[in-house]
Amino acid sequence: MAGLTAFSQTVWEPVLAKSRRAVVFMDEPCAEVLHWCGGAELFLAAGALDVKEFSSFESGSPRQPKAVFVVSSPLRGRTLDVIKDVVSQSAFQYCIVVTAMSPGEAEGRTVHEQLEEKLCEWMGNMGYTAEVLWAPILLAPVSPCLLLAPAFHYLFPLLPGTDLQTLNRSRPDKKRFPGLADVDFPSLPPELQAQIKNLVSGVNNIMEGIGVREECFSVGHLSRIVAGELANYPQAKNRRKTAQNKASLVFVDRTLDITGAVGHHGDSLVEKILSVLPSLPGQKNDVMINMNELTDLRIDGENEGIIAPGCLSQPSDASAKSLWESMLTMKQKEAVMEVRRHLVDAASREKLPIKMGMGRVTPEQLKSHVLLFKQNKQALENHCGLLQLALAAVQALKHPQCSKWDVFLAFERLVLQVYAPTTDADEETIEDYTGKTAISS
Template identity: 60%
Template sequence: MSSAGVLSFAQQGWELVLAKVKWSVVYLDAACAESLHWSCGSSRLLEAVKGPACNLREFEPQAVGGGAQQPRAVFVLSCLLKGRTVDTLQDIIRRSHFQYCVVVTAVSHAVHLTANHVPAAAAAELEGQQPVFEQLEEKLCEWMGNMNYTAEVLHVPLLLAPAAPHLAFTPAFATLFPLLPRDVHLLNSARPDKRRLGNVSEVDATALTPELLLHIRCLVSGLSSLCEHLGVREECFAVGALSRVIATDLANYAPAKNRKKTAPGRASVVFVDRTLDLTGAVGHHGDNLVEKIISVLPQLPGHTNDVMVNMAELTAVQTVEENQNVIAPGCLAQSNDTSAKALWEALLNTKHKEAVMEVRRHLVEAASRENLPIRMSMGRVTPGQLMSYIQLFKNNLRALTNHCGLLQLGMATVQTLKHPQTAKWDNFLAFERLLLQSLGDSTIAVVLNQLLPMIKSPSQRTSDDYSPEELLTLLIYIYSVAGEFTLDKDLREAEDRVKKALAHVLSEELELSPLLQKITGHSHGIH
């Protein structure tokens, strides 16, 4: 499958959107904003708008409406035009002065028919027609207050956020997670009159909830559009229960069947449940710099696959009122910087040591091109050395502008190498190897008892001890590599001790991390 074709699929979709946004207030949801971020960047959208930056807004119920001088609006959404999404559209439009509205959805009209419970036979007869979109266009005019105003609803498959030529994310489906054994009980309770499922492997489409099936169909819609763009008829393979459902749905998707009759090329699509390799997500065996950057730097708000890079040392702006540094964070996505894109791809594909040397090489070459007074030094690359090269660009607006993307990746590298969590990486790796050896020699109950003394309250912990979030990571690692085991008396007692120790530690935390806040529903410990 062509990497250029995948990138052009994302960029072509955004070109269709950009053609609609001139002089408009543009509302994006988080998933579409992330796709834009990696595809062509928000600056490209602002150029197409030809208006001030405030014309770009987040799609949410509390979003600011359009004023009297803002008659045009474009809504770019990753989801079905149904339920809360339509309610939010109505709220924003009614409190605005729009006379021209365009709504772009990443979900095809065929899936909207499914969401509105239109039978497959009736949907087939509507080929070429879009009654759901047409009805919404009428509603948009009604909400704008004049049926003679202009409204347009169209489908653009904004599925991908292409991070590299051979790597793309699907932000709208970041929460789509494979089924777990406990989910079988929930599925059985929702279908008391049907055959009971024995385990996850018995799950098929008929056993899933309508909401989950619809979410899968939205993903299938986007994948089918991608295959259409690439001109291929796909052969689907699956590893895992939920992957099998997705692969089957793509194979049976009506628009896909029609496409396959004329597609000139062929492609194999392999779906794999993420639960089959949880150790890859929580383990510290990787020797990749990007993996460490994403692990230790704070997440870019609203994004699932990018981080915030502190750029204040290079471009600090003092505010008179608050006397504090104000600067937008840097990030990893550099869609418009050729040199930075080359470095980013090198970081993704090389080991840690080689990647750090690549950062140094790119910084040295950039400084030389700008005739900056660089002092070469060979040998081991250190954070201080990289920072000294980066500091050469400070207060040089032209050099900063020319190499902004490269400097953001350089700063991300420096901040990662200096981060305390990076120093813990090798400690994690050593302990994980010890756990793996222990699991081979003894039971999981013995391993949990080994972990128990490491669960320490905030008053007892030092910088070398594990935080509650890190302990949860180790627990996921233990259970992921343990394989199947029997829940006997010893294991129950060991698990109870670990649970009590974790609960005690969490109750004493002054402030919980964002992840722990999601898990517990509290922002701090419960005293």
């Protein structure tokens, strides 16, 4: 995982190098990856003039002759339309397009050359400069042990009911699929085939980036197809001949983990934070944390929405990063105690009048610790990342939905005790079933 985390950071370096004196247009999946790698500050520090949304409603000013487009999708369809709209209504003389999806080698050169010509045409002068590049910007390093791929959040396995019926509707009666286990890649809808090809290409780029030859396994019907496509992917075959390191790669259908979306497990503070706090705009895996309690600004007696919300991603704050990793891996009670410990340590270093309480940690106690930093501007700046995570914990634990969560959790446990008592025999059956049939290469 350490290699993947480092890889997810280094893939930005050539993109940042191209952004000097440019206005950068970025789609939401790439922006979310960047968010967990350091944020827009990376581009501004590299000399970019501005970072904007990838949208037909955006454009560059007359004093911005250079543009960089960073997209997570193949260079066709709606993606090309947006690039054309932005370029046509701007005064660019130099355009660079970076895509996270790598086409085939021969095909890629042809497609890139054709797009470079179109970019010059859209800029209004065939003598202007255009470049089309690719970089595997796919993984958002939420933590060293958890990396997400926002560009594929929409990819979902087929379901045995309506999806299977839809597949069979266009097939002769004698060739209809009895179940999803019989479905193969050519039988999938064209849109799903394209999504799987993009995923396979992205995974191959990642494996190439860390120098790994993988052995593929799968759990679930769609995962079987994805693993098979990766195993037979021509570029992957060539890579596996020369890669120095080995790894096992297991694909798991999201439908096999559906309880994570509808259950109330109760042991994770991060799960509650992600469930009850509002999502950060354009993000699938981060939330907005209300920071107004740390300011004295008022408008008509209210401070609602005066300052920007906080978030969970704090890659540049070592203390906050350490706390976030603990919150991800610890049970809720331990995570809350860890939040208090970090607050006490930070307050002690800043010589704030904090008292280390004993016993159960409450949201009110954490909030009182956080508010100590409000009176010291330098301390507030020094520990801003830590204070955002602490306030996220406070706001989640005090949220009205939190009490309902605990009630639902109690009911779920009661149902399990009444209708699914666990015995040694049951555990052995589950283990045997998993080992024999759930995983296949």
